[in-house]
Amino acid sequence: MGGRGGWWRGKSTPAKVETYTRWSFHTFPFIEVATFALPTFGYVPAPVNWILFLLVSAHAAVAAVTASLTLDWTRGRRPLPVRLLWALGTATVVIAVVSLVVALHGPRGADNGAAAGTVFVGVLSFGIGTLALAVRGTRRMVYGVLGAAVGAGAVAVPAGVSAPGAAVAAGAVVLAAGFFTFTSAFSVWLLNAVYELDEARETRARLAVAEERLRFGRDLHDVMGRNLAVVALKSELAVQLARRGRPEAVEQMVEVQRIARETQREVREVVRGYREADLRTELAGAQGVLTAAGIDCEVSGPVTGLPAEIQSALGWVVREATTNVLRHGDAARCAVSLRVAEGRVTLTVENDGAPGIGSGAGTDTAEPGRGSGLAGLRERLREVDGVLRAGPAGSDLFRLTAEVPLPPDSVPEQAPAPEPGGSHRPVPHPVSEVTS
Numbered sequence: 285m286g287g288r289g290g291w292w293r294g295k296s297t298p299a300k301v302e303t304y305t306r307w308s309f310h311t312f313p314f315i316e317v318a319t320f321a322l323p324t325f326g327y328v329p330a331p332v333n334w335i336l337f338l339l340v341s342a343h344a345a346v347a348a349v350t351a352s353l354t355l356d357w358t359r360g361r362r363p364l365p366v367r368l369l370w371a372l373g374t375a376t377v378v379i380a381v382v383s384l385v386v387a388l389h390g391p392r393g394a395d396n397g398a399a400a401g402t403v404f405v406g407v408l409s410f411g412i413g414t415l416a417l418a419v420r421g422t423r424r425m426v427y428g429v430l431g432a433a434v435g436a437g438a439v440a441v442p443a444g445v446s447a448p449g450a451a452v453a454a455g456a457v458v459l460a461a462g463f464f465t466f467t468s469a470f471s472v473w474l475l476n477a478v479y480e481l482d483e484a485r486e487t488r489a490r491l492a493v494a495e496e497r498l499r500f501g502r503d504l505h506d507v508m509g510r511n512l513a514v515v516a517l518k519s520e521l522a523v524q525l526a527r528r529g530r531p532e533a534v535e536q537m538v539e540v541q542r543i544a545r546e547t548q549r550e551v552r553e554v555v556r557g558y559r560e561a562d563l564r565t566e567l568a569g570a571q572g573v574l575t576a577a578g579i580d581c582e583v584s585g586p587v588t589g590l591p592a593e594i595q596s597a598l599g600w601v602v603r604e605a606t607t608n609v610l611r612h613g614d615a616a617r618c619a620v621s622l623r624v625a626e627g628r629v630t631l632t633v634e635n636d637g638a639p640g641i642g643s644g645a646g647t648d649t650a651e652p653g654r655g656s657g658l659a660g661l662r663e664r665l666r667e668v669d670g671v672l673r674a675g676p677a678g679s680d681l682f683r684l685t686a687e688v689p690l691p692p693d694s695v696p697e698q699a700p701a702p703e704p705g706g707s708h709r710p711v712p713h714p715v716s717e718v719t720s
Contacts, residue, residue, distance in 0.1 A: 296482065296614070297478060297482065297614045298475075298478045298479045298482045301474065301475055301478045302355075302359075302475055305355070305471045305474070305475050306352065306355060308471065309348070309351040309352070309355070309414075309471070310348060310351075310352075312344070312347065312348065312351070312410065312413075312414075312464075313344035313345060313347060313348040314344075316340065316343070316344040316347070316406060316407075316410045317337075317340060317341055317344050319406060320340055320402055320403045320406035320407065321336065321337045321340035321341055321344075321403070322337070323402070324336045324337055324403065325337070328386070332386055335382075335386075336382075336383060336386065336403055339379045339382060339383075340379065340403060340406075340407060342375070342379075343372075343375050343376065343379050343407055343410070343411065344410070346368070346371060346372050346375055347372060347410055347411065347414040349368065350365065350368050350369060350371075350372045350414055350415075350417075351414050351417060353365040353368060354369070354414075354417040354418050355417065355472075355475075357418070358417065358472050358475070358476065359475075359479070364418060369415060369418055372411060372414060372415060373411065373415060375411070376407055376408060376410075376411030376412070376415075379403075379407045380403075380404050380407045380408050380411075380436070380439075381439060383401070383403035383404040383407065384401070384404045384439065384440065384445075386403075401453065404436070404453070405436075405453060405456045405457055405460060406460070408432055408436055408457050408460075408461060409457060409460035409461040409463075409464055410464060412428055412429060412432045412457075412461040412464065412465060413461060413463075413464025413465050413467065413468050414464075414468065415428065416428060416464070416465040416468040416469060417468050417472060422469070425465050425469055428465065429457075429458060429461045429462045429465050430458070432457055432461050433454040433455070433457040433458040433461070434454065436450075436453050436454050436457045437450040437451065437453060437454035440453050440454075485610070488610075489607065489610055492573075500554075503554045504551070504554060508547065508551065511543055511544075511546065511547040511550070512547070514543055515540050515543050515544060515547075518536050518537075518539055518540045518543070519536075519537075519540055521536050522536035522537045522540065562595060562596075562599060563590065563594075563595040563596075563598050563599045563602070563622075564595075565599070566598075566599040566602040566603055566606075567583050567602060567620060567622070568583075569602075569606075570583070570602050570603075570605075570606040570620060571583045571620070573606055573610060574606060574609065574610065574618050579609065579610075579615050579616060579617065579618050579635075580616065580617045580618070581617075581618045581619075581620070582617075582618075582619045582620070583620045583621075584619070584620070584621045584622070585621050585622040585623055590629065590690075591690075591691060593667070593668050594629065594668050594670075594688050594690070596664075597664045597665050597667065597668050597670060597686075597688060598622075598629070598631050598686060598688065600660075600661060600664050601631055601633070601661055601665070601672070601684070601686045602620065602631070602633070604660070604661055605620075605633040605684050606633075609633075609635050609637060614637040615635035615636050615637035616636060617635065617636050618633070618634065618635040618636075619632075619633070619634045619635075620632070620633050624690070627689060627690050627692070628687055628688065628689050628690060629687070629688050629690055630685065630686070630687045631685070631686045631687075632683065632684070632685050632686075633683070633684045633685075634677065634681060634682065634683045634684075635681075635682055636680050636681055636682075637680075637682060658672065658674060661686070665686055665688065668688050668689075669688070669689050670686060670687055670688035670689070671686070671687050672684070672685070672686050673685045673686075673687075
């Protein structure tokens with residue numbers, strides 16, 4: 285999907301929040317210039333109005349660059365721009381003092397002093413609000429706002445402002461600077477919280493994969509450990525019997541051979557259970573996993589009686605789609621439906637996450653033979669003459685559909701939908717770890 289909509293839809297939720305936060309701070313310079321610099325042309329005579337306009341515009345530009353670089357610092361992408369922060373702080377103080385001098389000793393007029401005084405409060409407020417991006421801790425931010433207010437009053441009184449006027453200026457700085465400081469602090473907190481939640485989701489998925497790998501390792505250990513120990517003991521016994529010329533050594537080696545074949549069969553069963561998927565189990569597992577992740581999952585039309593190879597292929601589709609919705613999507617709802625009609629079984633997985641992310645969406649980047657992502661699913665479905673379709677299906681809806689033809693003699697039986705709390709695997713399989 286091209287255009288601006290595609291650019292926005294292609295971003296993850298944290299990236300969207302970061303883009304929104306950055307552009308919000310990019311609008312602050314225009315607000316500062318429009319609110320405090322442009323009105324001087326209507327109230328302050330030339331050339332003083334041009335001086336104030338250029339000073340406020342320069343301050344807004346420095347604040348914009350400082351905000352952008354400091355946001356990079358909050359995300360750990362660059363060092364803290366200390367020199368630029370000092371430059372912004374110095375410019376804020378100098379421009380505020382200049383505007384105060386203009387208000388008190390500049391051209392006299394009905395609104396000249398008020399306009400220049402507004403510049404004084406506005407520059408201080410925007411400057412303190414931008415500097416708050418580099419501050420850690422609410423208490424320090426409060427101290428910064430109060431310090432700016434006290435400083436404004438302390439500078440105003442010696443410059444010739446009356447005590448009540450200085451108090452009003454200090455109060456205005458507290459309100460305006462406090463608002464912009466709160467905006468900066470909340471924006472950074474929200475941005476960090478969204479990234480941390482996204483990282484927590486990734487960690488949860490990786491832990492689920494690790495747990496399933498441990499389960500598989502335990503199964504192999506249970507099979508191989510016991511049987512290999514028996515093989516070692518019987519082989520040692522056969523050696524001892526053979527050294528003594530006892531005919532029972534042959535019987536022991538025959539038993540070793542039987543155990544080895546039995547172990548080989550058990551290992552195949554373990555691997556087959558790991559690599560093949562039971563469709564009904566996978567549907568129940570998908571519902572349980574997504575529900576536990578806070579995603580409303582609805583499963584409809586489960587079918588039993590399908591051939592084993594078709595169940596395995598569709599089970600893989602459910603695994604991959606579930607894992608990707610959990611790891612990469614931003615879904616609040618997911619619907620999984622299974623339908624049998626006209627000799628074909630159709631599995632549909634829909635979610636309302638961002639298109640191009642959920643359910644294994646995106647470009648096919650899997651390498652041949654790797655068996656991951658959409659490429660891996662298509663390979664598995666191709667073995668049973670099935671097809672896979674995936675893509676956006678409307679606004680904020682992504683749909684993945686797998687169709688497999690049924691053998692002529694296959695008549696599946698309808699079964700009730702799996703209960704969310706029923707017996708199922710609680711986590712996706714490790715081979716469902718895809719990079720779609």
